[in-house]
Amino acid sequence: MRLTQIKLAGFKTFVDPTTIHFPGQRVAVVGPNGCGKSNVIDAMRWVLGESSARQLRGESMQDVIFNGSGTRKPVSRASVELVFDNSLGKAAGQWSQYAEVAVKRVLHRDGESAYYINNLQVRKKDITDIFLGTGLGARAYAIIEQGMISRIIEARPEELRVFLEEAAGISKYKERRRETELRIRDTRENLLRVDDIRQELAGQLQKLEAQAEVARQFLDLKKQLEQAQNLFRLFKKREAQALSERWQREVQRLTNELEAATASLRQSENQLEQVREGHYAASDALHAAQGDLYGANAEVARIEQNLQHQRDNRQRLASRVAGAREQESRIVKQHQEAKANLEHWREELAVAELRREETRERLEQDSDQLPLAEQHFRDSQRIYADLQRDLNEARQTAQLEETHRSHAQKMVQSLQARRARLEQERGALPPFDAEALAIKEEELAELSEQLESARYTQETLQEQLPDAETARREAGQAVQGARERITKLEAQLAALRQMQNRLDHGKLQGWLAQHGLDGLPRLWQSLAVADGWDDALESVLRERLNAVLVDDLAQAGDWLDEPPPAPLAVAAWHSSPASGREVGREGNSPPPGLTPLAQYVTWRDGVLPSWLADSLANVYVAQEPRAALAASGDLPSGAWLVTRAGHLFGRGGVSFYAPQSELHGVLGRQREIEQLDGDLHNCLDQVAQAKTRAEQAEAALANIQRELADWRATISDLQQRHHRQQLDVQRLAQIGQQVAQRAAKIDEELREVAEQWEIESENIAEAGNTLEQAQYQIESLEEQLEAQREARAEAENRLNLQREALRGTERAAQEADFAERGCRGKIGELEHFIQTLDDQLENVHAQLEELLEEQQSADDQSLQMELQEALTAQQDKEKALAAARNNLEALTTQLRDIEGLRMVHEQKLNPLRDQVGEARLKEQEARLAQEQFGAMLAEVGADEEALAPLLERSAKASTLMAETTRLDNEIAALGAVNLAALEELEVARERQSYLEAQAADLNEAMETLESAIRRIDRETRERLQATFDLVNKNIGELFPTLFGGGHAQLVMTGEEILDAGVQMIAQPPGKKNSSIHLLSGGEKALTALSLTFSLFMLNPAPFCLLDEVDAPLDDSNTERFCELVKKMSENTQFIYISHNKITMEMAEQLVGVTMQEQGCSRVVTVDIEEAIRLKDAA
Incomplete structure (x- = not known):
């Protein structure tokens, strides 16, 4: 990835939205002190995840938001966005598919902060993951700010190790190791919780086993009760079946009688049906006669209505004829007016055509004059622009020389202040106190001996700790085992005593209490019987x-x-x-x-x-x-x-014994209770002894832990004292070294100030001469520009007048065209209107003829004849209707007589039907009882074939009920029974198996995670060692290149590479210094750069940010530094801040940061190659 641009808004001094482009591999950010250059570096570190305000040169994170200036108000948010070119797809994770990756951070003044990647809100960890192992990050080696060079080279070994890890790309390994350790900790906690649950579950299992035994007895009795109930149900089912069969026979007899009575009823119904059909036919004939009469009446009414309609139609035709004649006269009048308007507009058209020809001739003349005026104005404008460009160039030259002179003057003032400050600092350097250093070293040696002794004692106690923990754990397990046995014995005793105590309950309980006998002992309590x-x-x-x-x-x-x-x-x-x-x-x-x-x-x-x-x-x-x-x-x-079974044999007979009462087993239970009491007392003694051993082991462990904690506190205190004493020794030694180094540095800087003074004085004189020449050229160009401005204004005025005349002629031509088109439109409309009136007049004439013909054809004589015929037919239909009505009345009387006879037969059937219904209800009641008891048997899944033999031996309902009652009493005697105990016991056992498996899985997971830790450590060790060797090789090549000789290397401060720190050893040419702190500022800077660039050669970051790292270097070292940067820029983009001219000359682009407005930074970008091409072209 390569950084293409950075966008800032509201970040520190960049209050306005600002975009800084980085098109090349070497971009220099330049500008005067305090203009905001370093804020660019801070912005990049901030967006990469820096969370420490101190690292961003602030007191709180809110300080990165623009806080206002003399002319600006504070803003409420700050945002920075880095845009990377990812055309090679080197971005990590899912972002590799994007050709461009934009990383953005936004902070509001209320404290709300957000990160974005390609405008998608993400976590800070996602930002870190993209650059993990690339050298980029908030505090990685690819970003070197002011003062960081000295901090890198003087860093502690464990801090310097961080840079080596980043170069080795093991940041992701460390993150994976940290996550694995967290998983191991969580797995241990889960394993402890599982062990606790397993111990608790073991106690629950013992209680559930005792409850499950009682539940099994309950289920056995319940099974016997269900069998007794099923026998009773089977008995009732058979009884109901016999009753059902008897009522079925009764229903059959009554049904036969009912069918005979029904046959007589059906004969009467057949006669009634024949008469009813004749009645229906007579009724249909009556309805048909009524319909014919209704049709005759309708025909008479229709003819009378037609006669009335014809009279109304004659009146309507007369009215329409009058309207048609009125419309004819109106159309004729409109036709005459339209012809008069048509002649008028034809005259207006001739006038408009003449005016249009005249305006076209004037428009052609004005169009020919306009191009000449435009050409004259363009020539004046070109001359004016050339003079304006020359004047601007001259002014820029003057401004640049003024800037150079001002900068040189400021540099002279800065050099004067720097020389005074250096001289004052040299006089204030403190003397070195060697005696105090020796005293501190003796005290440090004494503390080292005390610390070694305390550590030996701590190791001894630490070795004793596992044995004490084992003893405590074994004692605790013994106590837990004894308690579990006690719990089991107590549960068994409680169950047995509960069964014994039930003997005192029942009908005698109240009587015994009334006579004071409820607390007296029983005989079985005083007897002991031989076993069996x-x-x-x-x-x-x-x-x-x-x-x-x-x-x-x-x-x-x-x-x-x-x-x-x-x-x-x-x-x-x-x-x-x-x-x-x-x-x-x-x-x-x-x-x-x-x-x-x-x-x-x-x-x-x-x-x-x-x-x-x-x-x-x-x-x-x-x-x-x-x-x-x-x-x-x-x-x-x-x-x-x-x-032994209790059977008695006498001379006259045998008495077989069977347990029937609650007393059965009372002696055996009492003997078992006594034995369990003895076992319980023994277990209680064992618990007491185990508790004593556990308390002793706990006390021993607590004593060791307390002593171990005391020694840890002592060691911590000694370590702190030792560390403070060590810091004091180092501080005193460093003070001596720093005083000597600073004195030499001040002398060197004073010489540099004198040389720079001479150079800047010459620059001031040279800039003054160039500035005078530029000002003379500006005055000459301003006079020429003013004269050309007047000439251009005159040409522009003539051009405007010509354009205005042309626009007037064009408007006149347009008006003439509009007038002509208006006249032609009016003429067309009138011609169309006249044609429409002709058509309307023709339609009115045709309509008038039709109305006159219709008026003559209207005649009502034929309708009068039709009306007389319809009245004759109406009288005939009325006679036919009267005959049909007489026939229907005769059939109705016959139908009523037959219906009375049918009702007599039907009334005889009702008593028979009631008897059949009652018999069927009885049969159904018995059948339902049979089905009900059968359903009960089916519901409980009873086998009737298996129950039938048992039913033959006890075929009385009372016997079956007595057996059911006895079993109910025995179940009630068990008391409260936890029926869920069996299921709970099974669930508890399954849970125990699950927990055992879970514990095994957790132990396996622990082994897997610990193996992963070992694998990560092995891979980390290998990568770190390889990186260490390669960096040492690169330092061996770069250090002589930057120094012109000498030797440097990295060394480990410990044997274990995973924990050891890294220390830099550097010896410039001709020196054999024992410590890197003895190097000068420039030597430290070159040493740090050799280390940083060695890391870059191993793991090139996408870009490198350097903030005034060349400040302590002289010209020769700066040139070597620049040559090295040019070479490395082939693989890494360098963005650096510098005041050194040699370093500026190396850049491909210059980004200037200015602060013309106090408190607000702005950016000016210059492409060096483009500037050279423009100069060569000039």
Whole structure:
């Protein structure tokens, strides 16, 4: 891309819209001090994204907006636009397709700022991306402002490194690395959030599993309830089906009777239909007779109307004949007047033709005189323009020489002030304090030792930190695991206790509370049964297993008047224990090999109470049901064998046990509750121990972190002190160097001032002589110009008079032509009007003849005869109508008699229809009930074939209803059930799997991003190293070219190229300086230029901006600088500001910036090559 123009409006001193063109590769911006030249450089930096007002020589960003002058008001906005030629398509991104790219920035005084590319509003980042890696930017090496040369060469290593990175084009790599680091940080945060959610979800899963178990029990009972309900529905469906079939048979019988009665009705209806058809025919005949009568009446009325119309027509014809005669007389009169006007206008036409011939002759004479007057005026005008051009050239020459003399005089004044300032500055240079420098260096060494010791301690603590964090994390995980186990145990205990507590509810709850028994223990709470014999004990004790234990059984007498509403057992809590007597019937020994059930039962407070031992007497255990059945015949009277399943075998029969009450499983649940209580206490102890370990690990970690933070603060304080001390040492050393360098620089500048003084004095004298010659030439040309101005005015006056005469003759000729055309138009109109009147008169004559003929043909005798015939036909039609009306009345009487007979038959059908309808309603009611219960079965998807065998065993509706009620009660006993627990558990497990996968994806993303960071670092390192080597090679070639010898190179300040700074080492010819700060101002400028141009050779920017970089150079160095710029301008466009004549001579175009109006800059452009061609042509 090449910069073609810059547009400024309201930016600093460029208040008016200004366009500066840059057509060549070397463009110099020149002008006196303070005219606004550097504002051009500031404008380019500003539009490229500079956001620091200090870098733009202002206090705030609002300072770039024109703030007014003595004659101008402030403006509200500033805008700068750079226009680039992109015909080669080198612009970045989507803008490469445009042949021209315009970058614009607008700032309003209210602070609103906007960027545009090709008039499309974009972000600041888009502007930066276009020039990323090209050397262009707000602070890139392609824009070098005043004082920046010294700042480049004296920059810190990390600041100088920025220029090397821009040349290497790794700005985009740094941006990609920064974005990747942000993604890594976001990924870590997401991973932490996912881990937290996973831990929280694990606790939720334990709770949901307990709730899901209760939900499964509910669903099982619900399934049994649905089966019972389906059996009931099937029973009702079959019952409704039988009822429907009985009513169908009744409907068939009643329908047969109804059909017989209907046949008699149909016979009467057939007779009625025959008579009705004859009635319809008589009615049609009556209507036809009425129609004929109406037609005869209409014919009579029509003839009478025609007679009246003929009388009216005779009157109308007489009136039209009178009107036609009146119109004939009016047309004849108009025809005579039109012929008289035609003769008048023919006479006017002859006069107009004569006048037109006369004006044409005068017009030809005046037209011949006008070209002579015009030629005389053009000759006078050409002579006057030549004199005016010569006078302007002479004035420009005088003004230019006056400018040269004024500039030389200002330079002399500036040199005088500069010499006085230099002499004053030399006398004010401070002495160098070497002793203070030595003290500062000793203090710096001491701080370095302290800082190294603190860093070693910090590294030791940093190594201990991961172990402490691991210990804290493991302790926290142990606490979390114990808490999860506690949560699971508590959920199981809550479910079991809830089932146990339901035993106290029901019909007995109010009665127990009323008598103060609701808080007493139950028998099953004091029993312990051997594992596997719970059902056996339940089968033997039945409801007594849930007996209420009281202190004194005598109080049961108080309940006899108000017994409990449901079965209830009460037992004494402290009855006498069973003695060592045999368990069995007194006086009878148990069969050998049998074990009493009481040996499997344990009383929690000691020996079994006597009443419980009596309840278990004569009950023995059997391991196998078949063995019990075989041994039951040998049992003594009253003895029983019980199996693990609870089945009882006696001498006279077998009692099969099945769980039917809420007491089932109460002993097993109680045993499980006790075991879970023990496990819960153990887990609580484990949580307490884990918490102690976690607190200890947390305290250890906090102690390490606190010490680490303290040492970091100490290191930070030492680093700041060390940095300040280092700056003080450098400042003192630099002061000494700067004093010596400045003294030498002042001497050199004083010599330059003396030489320049002589040159400017000669320029003043030379400009004065040239100015006198130009003023003499101006006076002579002004006299000649005044004489020629009078001659030109006289020729112009004669030309105007001749033109006015010609215009008068042309107007007279036009008027004559208009008069002639007017007369001819009037004659044509009158001739046409006469022809029209002739045609109208002929039409009136023809119309009058037609009216007279029509008047003679009007006669009404034939109409009178037609009227008499119509009246005769009307009387005949009236007689026919009377005969048809008599026939219709006779048929109507016969029809009425038959209709009465039909109604008698129809009334007999109504009772039969009601009976059929009622029977059908009954049948439909039964069928609807059948369909309703069938739909219920179909809705729940019941299999009727599978239900039919079950229905045969319980074919009573009451039995089915009782089963449904029992299942409803069991479902109600479960209490509140979270039916969504199963689904929630499945969803939670799916979410857990999803989170596991997400965590794996995040870990994989972390690895990918870290790999990208390593790849970016590797590519950056390679590009930076290659660029460093090439720049060093270019510096090795350019530095000797600019200095005429010597050596310079770049060195890294560290081993890692990604973090190391860059330092410049330069040794001009004959010098072996140890620091670049020892170079003179001119040497520093050349060194900085060699570095900048080395970067350009590696990565040429589209253009380079130089602001008075040649100021510290002498003529010989300036010439070498110019030769180098000319060579590099083949690839890079150079736009520079300079006061040096040698540098100005190098330019292809000069852009002059002036400030004729105080505070407002204007631009004057001069093409050097075009100026040379004009001079050679002159």
